[in-house]
Every structure is written in C-alpha cells, then in structure tokens.
Amino acid sequence: MKTVITAEFTGYPGAPDDQAERRFRVGDEPTDLSDAYVDLLIGKGLAERVADAPAEPEAPAAEPAAESPAVETAEAEVPAPRSRRTAR
Helix, strand or coil: CEEEECCCEEECCCCCCCCCCEEECCCCCCCCCCHHHHHHHHHCCCEEEECCCCCCCCCCCCCCCCCCHHHHHHHHCCCCCCCCCCCC
16 A cells, blocks of 8 residues: 555654654655654545555457458458449
C-alpha cells in the first residue's frame, strides 16, 4: 500500500527531533514518513492509503493472422463498379 496526500498542508514529519517544515501537495506519494505520522495524516483526512496497482503481465506476441480462402473468394466475386454515363 502507498500513501497519497489528499490536501495541501505544511507539516513537521520529523518532530520532535527535527523541526524542519515540509510542504505537502495533493497527489504527493511520500515514502519517507514514519508509520505513526502517516496514521496521523490519515486520521486528520490529509492522506489516504491506496493499493499499489498490480503490474500488468506482458501480453504474448500475437502471430499475424493468415487470410482465409473465403475472404479471398468473396473479394474475387465482387463485380467491378459500372460507369454511369447518361446520354445527352
């Protein structure tokens, strides 16, 4: 699971040891926060946990489809368009 910030705010994730201010923005996905701080943010409605997207499996390479004889026959049976000339 990953944490996604849902509101803009300024926080002090290292407190009380580190008083450095940090700006969080909507959509940020911080990975360096303690579990206790993440739980606090979620409790205040400033972040939420989101499941990681599963990796997409590689699709096997598709072989080119061979044209069926029925298609070739159908195309051969189509008459050529006639010219529509009118007499003047």
